Amino acid sequence: ILNVEQSPQSLHVQEGDSTNFTCSFPSSNFYALHWYRWETAKSPEALFVMTLNGDEKKKGRISATLNTKEGYSYLYIKGSQPEDSATYLCASAGSGNTGKLIFGQGTTLQVKP
Amino acid sequence: EPEVTQTPSHQVTQMGQEVILRCVPISNHLYFYWYRQILGQKVEFLVSFYNNEISEKSEIFDDQFSVERPDGSNFTLKIRSTKLEDSAMYFCASTRGGPSYNEQFFGPGTRLTVL
Numbered sequence: 022i023l024n025v026e027q028s029p030q031s032l033h034v035q036e037g038d039s040t041n042f043t044c045s046f047p048s049s050n051f052y053a054l055h056w057y058r059w060e061t062a063k064s065p066e067a068l069f070v071m072t073l074n075g076d077e078k079k080k081g082r083i084s085a086t087l088n089t090k091e092g093y094s095y096l097y098i099k100g101s102q103p104e105d106s107a108t109y110l111c112a113s114a115g116s117g118n119t120g121k122l123i124f125g126q127g128t129t130l131q132v133k134p
Numbered sequence: 135e136p137e138v139t140q141t142p143s144h145q146v147t148q149m150g151q152e153v154i155l156r157c158v159p160i161s162n163h164l165y166f167y168w169y170r171q172i173l174g175q176k177v178e179f180l181v182s183f184y185n186n187e188i189s190e191k192s193e194i195f196d197d198q199f200s201v202e203r204p205d206g207s208n209f210t211l212k213i214r215s216t217k218l219e220d221s222a223m224y225f226c227a228s229t230r231g232g233p234s235y236n237e238q239f240f241g242p243g244t245r246l247t248v249l
Contacts, residue, residue, distance in 0.1 A: 053235050062242075070237050110177065112177075117190060118232075118234045119184075119190040120189075121190050121234075123179065124176050126176050
């Protein structure tokens with residue numbers, strides 16, 4: 022059974038702080054690891070799709086790394102801003118390449134001005 | 135920018151009634167999905183759909199559920215006889231190709247409340 026876990030569950034930081042959170046996933050039959058940002062009352066929005074061990078992706082102040090051998094990914098936010106407040110979801114693509122995503126429970130980030 | 139749309143935003147129904155949740159995926163996308171999130175729980179996969187047939191479904195997706203792409207633009211999820219435990223936020227998503235390797239575009243969700 023594929024199980025994706027995220028930590029911490031929630032995080033409160035001050036504006037300007039840098040932060041990171043973790044996603045762990047089963048390393049066997051790995052296809053891809055997705056990160057989404059989900060703001061309240063909006064649609065989840067894709068940040069990254071990562072497939073290669075050691076991969077690192079960056080979008081502005083947000084970056085992510087991937088370790089497929091040990092089954093974890095880190096998401097980093099540098100210099101957090103209030104607009105970064107959201108729930109960050111990771112999801113592992115299941116085997117079979119049907120696009121089925123298995124989600125973690127999310128990390129809710131609150132950035133205080 | 136193209137987006138996935140869903141209607142209605144909120145549906146209230148009585149237990150045992152049929153509901154149809156509607157989605158309009160992005161027009162050049164080929165793979166379509168339904169997910170749901172019961173309050174306080176993880177987002178969970180229901181079904182994936184490609185080339186007018188189900189490509190994968192979860193254990194949740196039993197005979198009470200069905201999906202259809204009736205006219206080349208809409209993608210619907212039907213629950214034949216709703217149960218209290220079907221109350222959740224239902225999300226539609228679509229992707230253009232290489233389903234596991236490409237980002238999925240999500241709609242804003244339909245909140246289903248079963249009384």
